[in-house]
Amino acid sequence: MKALWLPKISYIKKTNIFHFQEFIKKDLKITFSNYDKLWKWSTSSKEIFWLKLADYFKLNIYKEKNFKTFKKNKNFIQSSFFQNSKINYFNEVDKFHSKDIAIKFFSENNYFSQITYEDLHQKVNALAHYFKETQLKKGDRVVGYLPNIPDTIICLLACSKLGLVWSSCSPDFGVKAVIDRFHQLKPKMLIICDYYIYNGKKFKYSNQLTEIQNTLNIPNIIKTSYPSHLSKKLDLEKIYSKFLNKKFLKNSLVPFDHPLYILFSSGTTGLPKCITHSHGGVTLQHLKELSLHTNVSSKDNMLFFTTCGWMMWNWMVSNLLLGATVSLYEGSPFYPDAENFINTVKKSKATILGAGAKAFEHLHSKNLPKNKTYIKNLKSVLSTGSPLSDEIFNFINIKINKNIPIHSISGGTDIVSCFMLGNPMSPVYKGEIQSPGLGMDIDVFDEKGLPTNKTGELVCKSPFPSKPIYFWNDKNNKKYKDAYFTKYKNIWSHGDFVKKTVNGGYRVFGRSDATLNPGGVRIGTAEIYNVLNSLDYIEDSLAVGLKDKNDEKILLFVKAVTPNIVTDNQILKIKKLIKDQLSPRHVPWKIFQVKDIPRTKSGKNSEIIVKKTLNNDKISNLDALANPESLKEYKNIKLYE
Numbered sequence: 001m002k003a004l005w006l007p008k009i010s011y012i013k014k015t016n017i018f019h020f021q022e023f024i025k026k027d028l029k030i031t032f033s034n035y036d037k038l039w040k041w042s043t044s045s046k047e048i049f050w051l052k053l054a055d056y057f058k059l060n061i062y063k064e065k066n067f068k069t070f071k072k073n074k075n076f077i078q079s080s081f082f083q084n085s086k087i088n089y090f091n092e093v094d095k096f097h098s099k100d101i102a103i104k105f106f107s108e109n110n111y112f113s114q115i116t117y118e119d120l121h122q123k124v125n126a127l128a129h130y131f132k133e134t135q136l137k138k139g140d141r142v143v144g145y146l147p148n149i150p151d152t153i154i155c156l157l158a159c160s161k162l163g164l165v166w167s168s169c170s171p172d173f174g175v176k177a178v179i180d181r182f183h184q185l186k187p188k189m190l191i192i193c194d195y196y197i198y199n200g201k202k203f204k205y206s207n208q209l210t211e212i213q214n215t216l217n218i219p220n221i222i223k224t225s226y227p228s229h230l231s232k233k234l235d236l237e238k239i240y241s242k243f244l245n246k247k248f249l250k251n252s253l254v255p256f257d258h259p260l261y262i263l264f265s266s267g268t269t270g271l272p273k274c275i276t277h278s279h280g281g282v283t284l285q286h287l288k289e290l291s292l293h294t295n296v297s298s299k300d301n302m303l304f305f306t307t308c309g310w311m312m313w314n315w316m317v318s319n320l321l322l323g324a325t326v327s328l329y330e331g332s333p334f335y336p337d338a339e340n341f342i343n344t345v346k347k348s349k350a351t352i353l354g355a356g357a358k359a360f361e362h363l364h365s366k367n368l369p370k371n372k373t374y375i376k377n378l379k380s381v382l383s384t385g386s387p388l389s390d391e392i393f394n395f396i397n398i399k400i401n402k403n404i405p406i407h408s409i410s411g412g413t414d415i416v417s418c419f420m421l422g423n424p425m426s427p428v429y430k431g432e433i434q435s436p437g438l439g440m441d442i443d444v445f446d447e448k449g450l451p452t453n454k455t456g457e458l459v460c461k462s463p464f465p466s467k468p469i470y471f472w473n474d475k476n477n478k479k480y481k482d483a484y485f486t487k488y489k490n491i492w493s494h495g496d497f498v499k500k501t502v503n504g505g506y507r508v509f510g511r512s513d514a515t516l517n518p519g520g521v522r523i524g525t526a527e528i529y530n531v532l533n534s535l536d537y538i539e540d541s542l543a544v545g546l547k548d549k550n551d552e553k554i555l556l557f558v559k560a561v562t563p564n565i566v567t568d569n570q571i572l573k574i575k576k577l578i579k580d581q582l583s584p585r586h587v588p589w590k591i592f593q594v595k596d597i598p599r600t601k602s603g604k605n606s607e608i609i610v611k612k613t614l615n616n617d618k619i620s621n622l623d624a625l626a627n628p629e630s631l632k633e634y635k636n637i638k639l640y641e
Helices: 018-030 035-044 046-056 089-093 117-133 150-162 175-182 204-218 236-241 279-293 311-322 339-348 357-365 390-400 476-486 525-532 566-583 607-614 628-635
Strands: 060-070 080-087 102-108 112-116 141-145 166-171 189-193 195-198 203-204 220-224 259-265 274-278 301-304 325-332 352-356 380-384 406-407 409-411 417-421 442-445 456-460 493-498 506-510 538-550 551-560 589-591
Touching: 018 035, 018 046, 018 279, 035 046, 046 060, 080 279, 089 311, 102 150, 102 339, 112 117, 117 150, 117 236, 141 150, 141 339, 150 166, 150 189, 150 259, 150 311, 150 325, 150 538, 166 175, 189 204, 220 236, 220 259, 220 339, 236 628, 259 279, 274 279, 279 311, 279 417, 301 311, 301 339, 311 325, 311 352, 339 357, 339 380, 352 357, 357 380, 357 390, 380 390, 390 406, 417 456, 417 628, 442 493, 476 493, 476 551, 506 525, 506 607, 525 538, 525 551, 525 566, 538 607, 566 589, 589 607
Parallel strands: 102 325, 141 166, 141 189, 166 259, 189 220, 301 325, 301 352, 352 380, 380 406, 551 589
Antiparallel strands: 060 080, 102 112, 195 203, 259 274, 409 417, 442 456, 456 493, 493 506, 538 551
């Protein structure tokens, strides 16, 4: 297969990852002829790799007596990094106090603002003073029910500065979903916005606040205003003014594994799991991924279309560790039309663009002319959330910018980072993730727990710093173990169905618990979606397996491009196309046209919930869905007519 993008030697020599290799060469007298050699060393020499990575970034790690870079334990969960050391995530942001731009903000209602690093530090310090005044202590939880605005970042950083624990939910979470999450944390403070805007509509928080307060009884509540020309001066703005000229507080040093923030799983059974991430693990992992893999420097500007309820927001914020600019967009990127997506990127002057794969698919479906979509400023494009199809790789390459790498990346909330992602040293092939992450000891296992070159389960064979410290309120790590360690003994099973490629990369075929299994042959749903992406009358699709005695039948649901109706003739063509491009086993038993596809709040199609609905399995948590009303149609489908 011909590479979609191929780095020149002159380009490679200017990258951060090349400079890191030169650092290792000088320090340890070790050279690497290619990325694969570097990755193998990073996983086989785990202790020295992570230590030298910290040295390379000149991390403020304060080593105490009996310091140990890596303490191996026979239990994956109990293994630890940088034991007996102190750190603070905000210490790394604190290296930058210039008038360079830290945050740019764009909103759906065309409001723009920006904050310098100097301004950012003053506001973070002011809020930290207020936290201290209200008697908040290390380890106390502060939560935010907030849009993607600069204040949300400031809140996270002020918590980090004092060793408080941050957690957030975005406006698309309903009040029950918020209560289910925050109730588990017993927060000492809630920060909430007065309203938010989405798809041209204004939504106030007042009713939600009353219900949250009545249920959770949070001692302190701070209100902030949605950024606009008519913003009111509410609590948070008054705090900034009151404490603005106060002396700078020292950043509280905390153990490497001290909790930084808590993210929530979007599972469909029981309460959302509270996945707790550490100061040290996040700092080290994000610096590695952003600098070495994404090639971010202080001159860069990243715009990632996300909300603060998705882990990509946390990842994006960490660009501040490198002195780069973070561009925030609040609202629907496609309002009033698809051109807004492109125009926002151009206005932001972003050098790195990121979005969920679904966003790029939506942009592709609008068929905008090339002169409208070309973005010359970019040096790379990032995509995650679901597999990026061959067709969308081509679309980004042809219509957005053909001269830059497209980095498909994959990891998750569980690790607040990536197992597989791009690197600027290797070619880009359409449909593939370029490489395993440095220090991430991943492999592909079959059902017997043996490595395979065929499609199988993504696993990680040894610990890494950004593994969860624990799940909040999880006695004896039961939920933690059940989530990752029931399939293979003491080996992290991630739940992704993947295959290694001949190019050294990976193809992702969907979640392994959503894998289709007709006739005992495992099929990834992404294979079917890739075929349907070529049909201009299909906007979205979802494939699930239906239990049928001892076998499984494939059901395919398609959403037409409005106002099209998928005809019987088109359904026959879909089946033939799948048969011709994949195999007869891939052909769905039945195809149904539906009004909408159920999706999670991060934009992923929710195959598992639909599968449970059709198989009459229990679903106890619909709050994971952005559009739960869509399920009604599936409950009423007559499968055997």
